[in-house]
Amino acid sequence: MNPMNVFDYDDIQLIPNKCLLKSRSEADTSIQFGPKKFKVPVVPANMETVIDEPLAVWLAQNDYFYVMHRFNPETRHDFINKMHGQGLFASISVGVKQGEIDFIKELAEAGDVPEYITIDIAHGHSISVITMIQLIKQELPDSFVIAGNVGTPEAVRELETAGADATKVGIGPGKACITKLKTGFGTGGWQLAAVRLCAKAATKPIIADGGIRFNGDIAKSIRFGASMVMIGSMLAGHLESPGQLINIDGKQYKQYWGSASETQKGAYRNVEGKQMLVPYRGEIADTYREMQEDLQSSISYAGGHQLSDIRTVDYVILKNSMMVD
Numbered sequence: 401m402n403p404m405n406v407f408d409y410d411d412i413q414l415i416p417n418k419c420l421l422k423s424r425s426e427a428d429t430s431i432q433f434g435p436k437k438f439k440v441p442v443v444p445a446n447m448e449t450v451i452d453e454p455l456a457v458w459l460a461q462n463d464y465f466y467v468m469h470r471f472n473p474e475t476r477h478d479f480i481n482k483m484h485g486q487g488l489f490a491s492i493s494v495g496v497k498q499g500e501i502d503f504i505k506e507l508a509e510a511g512d513v514p515e516y517i518t519i520d521i522a523h524g525h526s527i528s529v530i531t532m533i534q535l536i537k538q539e540l541p542d543s544f545v546i547a548g549n550v551g552t553p554e555a556v557r558e559l560e561t562a563g564a565d566a567t568k569v570g571i572g573p574g575k576a577c578i579t580k581l582k583t584g585f586g587t588g589g590w591q592l593a594a595v596r597l598c599a600k601a602a603t604k605p606i607i608a609d610g611g612i613r614f615n616g617d618i619a620k621s622i623r624f625g626a627s628m629v630m631i632g633s634m635l636a637g638h639l640e641s642p643g644q645l646i647n648i649d650g651k652q653y654k655q656y657w658g659s660a661s662e663t664q665k666g667a668y669r670n671v672e673g674k675q676m677l678v679p680y681r682g683e684i685a686d687t688y689r690e691m692q693e694d695l696q697s698s699i700s701y702a703g704g705h706q707l708s709d710i711r712t713v714d715y716v717i718l719k720n721s722m723m724v725d
């Protein structure tokens with residue numbers, strides 16, 4: 401592959417079209433993703449300081465997508481039953497080790513079928529993920545399988561061919577991530593261009609994962625082909641977020657740590673993430689409302705009525721001073 405002109409969220413501005421709406425409230429931000437429709441194309445990262453069971457219940461009750469993390473593996477089967485017992489969808493994460501294979505077989509034998517299963521490992525373009533996709537599709541054919549993470553069109557094609565219903569794009573653009581520094585690899589610094597390349601190769605939905613710093617980055621992700629956007633740090637600072645609330649010099653923060661951090665792993669082995677503090681932001685419902693309003697505004701600037709209308713707008717690349725498309 402030759403070197404490419406690449407860009408990230410900060411390097412792009414979308415170009416407005418004539419508005420056809422009387423009010424931003426007419427803009428429809430909803431997205432059909434797998435078997436369900438959600439209010440906004442946003443999902444909190446499946447990380448221990450971003451999502452827990454009470455928040456998963458609130459999100460599902462309010463028609464927001466969620467993916468429960470995989471770091472309390474022994475609670476996952478009960479979690480599925482608890483969600484189904486409340487008439488809510490179940491969306492869980494798995495890894496790829498032998499215990500996870502056993503877990504999928506256990507769910508199949510019990511007939512407890514989560515609506516969504518996310519295969520969550522750092523380097524998703526791997527034999528182990530392909531094998532896991534095939535196993536889940538065999539044992540739990542009705543579950544919608546999200547596989548990741550990947551950063552190349554080749555990976556998207558291979559995981560889709562293996563049976564993935566969606567792929568998750570982003571190697572190292574996350575706020576708590578140190579993959580780029582530790583390994584020299586990843587999409588950190590050109591995540592939006594990677595989303596674009598992967599989306600062009602994809603025949604199924606992709607999730608843009610990591611690097612979202614402002615609400616406008618959600619619209620930019622949609623423009624470049626994402627169906628859904630996964631967000632960690634910007635959703636970790638809420639009242640409902642599982643991280644501990646910490647006061648420093650009269651300012652409030654919440655703990656946020658990488659899933660491959662020493663804090664998460666309990667040991668300094670294959671560490672590719674760090675622990676940090678994010679500003680406290682109050683109730684998550686307010687942040688979701690603001691995200692929806694900003695997306696409605698984005699749709700109006702796009703001259704459209706719905707999310708997919710953002711896909712057609714022109715854009716400029718500021719850093720490279722060149723027009724594309």
Ligand SMILES: NC(=O)C1=CN([C@@H]2O[C@H](COP(=O)(O)OP(=O)(O)OC[C@H]3O[C@@H](n4cnc5c(N)ncnc54)[C@H](OP(=O)(O)O)[C@@H]3O)[C@@H](O)[C@H]2O)C=CC1
Pocket residue numbers: 495496497520521522523528549570571572573574577579610658659660670672
């Ligand atoms: N999106 C991102 O950029 C990143 C996300 N993460 C997150 O951190 C968490 C832990 O991830 P991960 O360490 O993959 O999960 P696991 O520790 O569960 O590892 C999954 C399996 O894949 C193997 N594995 C992991 N990385 C590699 C690799 N580079 N090459 C070959 N085999 C590998 C592991 O073996 P072994 O440990 O023996 O190598 C293990 O068997 C996940 O939640 C993941 O999403 C982590 C880094 C980057």
Ligand SMILES: Nc1nc2c(ncn2[C@@H]2O[C@H](COP(=O)(O)O)[C@@H](O)[C@H]2O)c(=O)[nH]1
Pocket residue numbers: 445446447549570571572573574575576577578579609610611612630631632633634657658659660661672673674
């Ligand atoms: N390289 C690492 N990436 C990680 C780790 N833990 C999570 N993640 C990824 O980050 C996003 C969230 O990014 P943000 O910019 O919104 O904060 C998350 O969904 C994972 O893909 C890690 O330890 N190392």
